[in-house]
Amino acid sequence: MQHTLPVTAYTLTYNEAHQLRDVLESVKWAGEIIVVDSFSTDGTVEIAREFGAKVISTEFCGFGKLRNLALDAAKHDWIFSIDADERCTPELADEIRRELEGGPAFDAYLVPRKSHFLGKWMRHSGWYPDYRQPQFFNRARMRYADDLVHEGYVLNGRLGYMHEHILQFPWPTIEVATAKLQRYSTLMAQRYAAMNRRVTLGRLVGSPVAMFLKIYVVQQGFRDGWHGLVLAGLYAYYTFLKYATLWELRECRR
Structure with missing residues (x-):
């Protein structure tokens, strides 16, 4: 692609120096380009500035609020949201260009993601096409919910689908996976606590089992071989941690 497009691409970062160049290059x-950074200490900000990105430094206040901060700072109405562990493919960039040149038919677009676990593209296990919030959208039509984690969105317009892919590499090792799951389980427990959700024996014991069966059986994780089995186990672990932490917040930190 020879010319830049009237699009603001943004990403959220905290100590992402090991992979930020790849995402910004894409x-x-x-x-x-906007980088919303929560005071990284590993050179993330310096790398962002190498690419000419606008850097916004702010304390972590929840993913939803950080995303809206990027929207408010953008100079273009059309936004491309990409996480630090994702890569925009050239084919997707070309599809975005064609949409803009022809006049977008929709106000927001979901983008399919090829998500990789321990180096393998997961075709099953609920990881494909693995849509999250719309990743290409008009900010005049969409905002994020102010959630700590797993943030929703409000769209006042039409929702479409892109055909080309984003590549995602969220869990390259078990160590990275468990660290992320511990962080997200804590944030989700805090969100549940704010909603006054209670912990029951069924949720603490039954929900992890149900999650394993959902990933491995219902979403056919068994077709991903050992990767699918381990992934289902990690999701069960996350689910247990989430409710155990919620129990701790409600019963042990009064």
């Missing part, structure tokens, strides 16, 4: 077609 969105150099965007007319503006």
